[in-house]
Amino acid sequence: MRFSRAVALPAAAMLALSVAACGSSETTDTSASSEAPDAATELTVLGAASTRVLNEDLDGLSEESLTFVNAGSSALVQQLADGAPGDVFISADEKHMDDAVEAGLVRDPQVVATNSMVLVVPKGNPAGIESIHDLENEDVKLVLCDSQVPCGAVSKQLSQANSLDLTPVSLEHNVADTLGKVVTGEADAAFVYRTDAAAAGDEVEVIGIPHAEEFPNSLVAGVVITTEHPDDAAALVELLGSDKAASLWEKHGFTPAA
Template sequence: MYRKFTLATVATVALVGTATLVACSNSGTDEGTTVTTSGSASAADSASAAAPAEAVETQLFGASSTRVINDELTRLAGELDPPQDVALNNDGSGTLVTQLNEGADADVLITADTKSMDQAEADGTVGEPQELAANSMVMVVPAGNPVGIRSVEDLDGVDLVLCDPQVPCGGVSEQLEKLNDLDLTPVSLEGAVGDVLGKVTNGEAEAGWVYRTDALAAGDDVEVIDIPHANEASTTLWVATVNNSPNPEAAEALAKLILSDEVATRLEEAGFTPSN
């Protein structure tokens, strides 16, 4: 049996079909808008995630001898998460310990000897220290060795500069003087090993006793003469976080970096003997 379609029926079908097409068209537009909005949000989230973290400002109090690794240390600190912008204060260990005890702001302390770090612990200014590296002393003379010094036995009448006994490099110098049965008469005693080196390189002194690391850093500006028994009077560097650090987490991260294998490699290149 065949079904008859009237004109009204056809018109009704046409209207329904048109309505359906409009509905589908509107639905598609809504979905497209939703997808576009979702994509924009996702891109914004990605941009936000890709934005570099703001650097945390930290302060490192480092013994004068450690200045030779300053550049590498600040570079590596800038690669931490979050990155750190490290301000450096290099001076004699005793001076740094005194500054901390007087309330100076810092996050990490590195001393060039055990005595200074022991004092910082006794003052209650630092946490538990960790052994970092060892250093030993050599004698340096200006490039060309103007007065012809060949050994520690040639220092009579020479303008010799040493560290003050109150700082680590001075304590080591005193030990070496005794070990070598010498009676030295330095023309000046300096508060930091860098000052001893400076007087030799600028011609104010004819010889000076400095750490091996300082001699290496000076390059062609000096000539190096070994001091007998130097290994018997080596000094140990220590690192510790500061108890009143404004940012304890950043202080811990910086101390961990200083004790890392990466920094140990740089220490060795600079002439230190790393402890790890």
């Protein structure tokens, strides 16, 4: 039986993940016997925080048994550098994938989808924010991703493109934590990926950001060098960039590469 498990780690956390093989027992019919089907290969997918919304559907699409570890892209690269186990790495941008490839941690990267940013406010918009320029008001509690992670790098580009002088009350290590500040009411507004806004549903309200489509993030998948299942990992990367997976990406608000 295939199964999926999701582990969400804060960016500063170090990964200690051990995946045990699933045992199974069968009752044999003595009057007739047949060869049992091969067990699904267990693969660990280290995915950027923004890809956590895909976990369940991706597990259903893949022929393999998938375990998911979701965190900021920079944290995942560091975890791989520290020897964390994994089979496939999905970065939220090309920069961190390039870092992983140059460090000899990942090979055969492939762009599989793109994403873009929106402004979110809590349900009811208590701060009365109508446009991104309201974010410059000193009484607005704005939260952004740290510039060292993909969502923060794009937020910085958008701020510059819109001539904004922003003073966030906090900088988060991944987009999930950034969104969480708005959902819980700790922040009045935040820049997040449109896919995260969609996943939050009616817990947030969305305001468009001018020039957002000019600064898309490319999601890139690659095979972890140390994988014990290189062929299966490569097949999963190919699946992510295929027509077969296009509807999965679209369902969650991404633009598929295929």
